[in-house]
Amino acid sequence: MADDEGNISARILNAVKNIPRGYVASYGHIAALAGSPRAARVVGWTLGALPPETDIPWHRVVNKDGYITIENLSYPKEEQARMLEAEGVLVQRREGLLQIDRNQFGWKGRGEAGLEKK
DNA sequence: GGTTTGACCCTAA
DNA sequence: ATTAGGGCCAAAC
Numbered sequence A: 001m002a003d004d005e006g007n008i009s010a011r012i013l014n015a016v017k018n019i020p021r022g023y024v025a026s027y028g029h030i031a032a033l034a035g036s037p038r039a040a041r042v043v044g045w046t047l048g049a050l051p052p053e054t055d056i057p058w059h060r061v062v063n064k065d066g067y068i069t070i071e072n073l074s075y076p077k078e079e080q081a082r083m084l085e086a087e088g089v090l091v092q093r094r095e096g097l098l099q100i101d102r103n104q105f106g107w108k109g110r111g112e113a114g115l116e117k118k
Numbered sequence B: 001g002g003t004t005t006g007a008c009c010c011t012a013a
Numbered sequence C: 001a002t003t004a005g006g007g008c009c010a011a012a013c
Helices: A008-017 A027-034 A040-048 A077-087
Strands: A091-094 A097-100
Touching: A008 A027, A008 A040, A027 A040, A077 A091, A077 A097
Parallel strands: none
Antiparallel strands: A091 A097
């Protein structure tokens, strides 16, 4: 591929772009696909540096609990939830925080939708 | 070049 | 089951 695989940021962005529409992936999962399962923080950091006109579906990336962890950054949590709803993902409002049904929208990692048993 | 922070995750008590 | 603390990788000061 013509992507810069030497840069972990590029791999992270590539993994995020790989997320199918209507599904959400966790930071740790994206980091694992990027090659570092423990670099979940780097994922959020890289996404935070993305421009508003980016083609990266950063709104499809949530934490392990399925909650949006934007807090007070460039964009409010409502913005991400709004985009997710536009994608077909149901966002539940809980105590001011936004949660997504990882049981249904939790991306497995390769387009194969479903919940893995633990 | 060392220190601190960060859109997190995991393990232990 | 819940709460607390440490760890990880990378960039900014």
